[in-house]
Amino acid sequence: MGALLTYWKICKISLEQGNSGYEYRLLPIAQEFVKQTVTRVQGDMQAELFAYFHGDSGAEPITQAKAGLCLRCEVSYPILKACQKIDNLFGGEKAFTYRELLQFVLNDDGKKLVILDRDRKAQLILDDGGEIHSSAYKYFTVEVLRTFRQNASSMSLDNWAYLQTKQNPELKSFLGEFGFKHLSDWAMMNRVRPKQLEQLSKRDRSLLEVFHAVYRRDRQLMRAKGARKCPDPSLLQLTEMQDKLQLQGVVFNSTTALMGELKQVATQLRQYDIWSYREPLEIQDPQTGGYTPRPDLPHDSLDELDVEQQEFLDSLHQQLQLAVSEGIELEIQNCIKQLKKSKKYAPLAGQFIPGLRLYYVEGLSLKDIAPRLGMSSWDQARRILNPGELLRLVRSRVVQKLLDISLEKAQNLGLSSTPPEPDYLTMVLEQIEAFADREVFQEAGEELRAGKNRSMNSVYAAQLRLSLNNFIQA
Secondary structure, three states, X not given: OHHHHHHOEEEEEOOOOOOOOEEEEEOHHHHHHHHHOOOOOHHHHHHHHHHHHOOHHHOOHHHHHHHHHHHHHHHHHHHHHHHHHHHHHOOOOOOOOHHHHHHHHOOOOXXXXXXXXXXXXXXXXXXXXXXXXXXXXXXXXXXXXXXXXXXXXXXXXXXXXXXXXXXXXXXXHHHOXXXXXXXXXXXXXXXXXXXXXXXXXXXXXXXXXXXXXXXXXXXXXXXXXXXXXXXXXXXXXXXXXXXXXXXXXXXXXXHHHHHHHHHHHHHHHHHHHHHXXXXXXXXXXXXXXXXXXOOOOOOOOOOHHHHHHHHHHHHHHHHHHHHHHHHHHHHHHHHHHHHHHOOOOHHHHHHHHHHHHHHHOOOOOHHHHHHHOOXXXXXXXXXXXXXXXXXXXXXXXXXXXXXXXXXXXXXXXXXXXXXXXXXXXXXXXXXXXXXXXXXXXXXXXXXHOOHHHOOOOOHHHHHHHHHHHHHHHO
């Protein structure tokens, strides 16, 4: 019976000072509902609760609401675990704790009964008199339940809650003030890990080793004096690095050139960090070779099919990175080819990559780029560079690539027919689009719409900068 407590004890924010930031609240309504109404064993209990919650077989609103309350209790635990894990991911030098994350996602105290509307798109409140009211306030636990597709999903409810917590817009916005994507270049290089070093060329590793020998040495002294932020390397530090590198056969004609290349190394490390933080929800057992849930996640067991499906989910993040990189390079090549074929714009085709560099590296507007590249106006710069259209083309290519991979995997697992049914194809496409937008393209689009004060820190922008460097070096 102990394991069933998660269906009638909700994890909620605690306002008391000096504690863990959360507490457990017993919900007698949920406890009574489980004991008197739910008939299946624990393994099938979740399915029965969802059937009630979704109103299957004509369940009354009060029954839907009570079943939903039990499920809200259940998902509150992985939400808490996600916040704690995110806290650990950011390492030592951060200005927040997981307690500050709870306010965005652990906002359900279980006091209100909530159901979904007929289309399962909106939350509705069921009051004490049985009346149903719309609600402007959204409980995150209910949002997790609303978006979970029990029969179509390739993961458990706990895994879904964990991932949705990491993708919560308010939480991500808060983390944007502190997160690794916004660390300074020097803080990024200071905390580099051995696995990241393996991604670098021999020359870049030499740069980083010398940077550590000089900057990290001085940084430790600065920290001892109470300094928190990592300042730019001083001229004295850069000169010392330049001398040390020359002894290794790595020559820079100026400290300015050295500074520029150090920033390029930081860009590579930042790109690695952006992608590598998405940790798999399972780890491999070195003795059996099989996969088991990480100890920091609240799971009991996974059967063989679950493992296969979870492996697919983890690999999808890797495939996304590859697809974005490949999509950017192919679409850049296509855009240049189209410009060369154009009688009107062929003379300016060679300015496409320099123009994108000015836009994504130096942060210039199209209006400012036009005269620097010999273009007649902002409108001509827009027609030639058109970063919005490039983004759209890359997104379309990435979605198609991931869709092909997903359908092939689904067919191998026996989850889909060949060819897939139209409804199934539509469902998978919508999920792939939502996944790709959430991970990459939504933020990239917001950057383009931000105006002249835009900050190009998205995954897409970072990958595009790396691809531009590859074109220049080729």
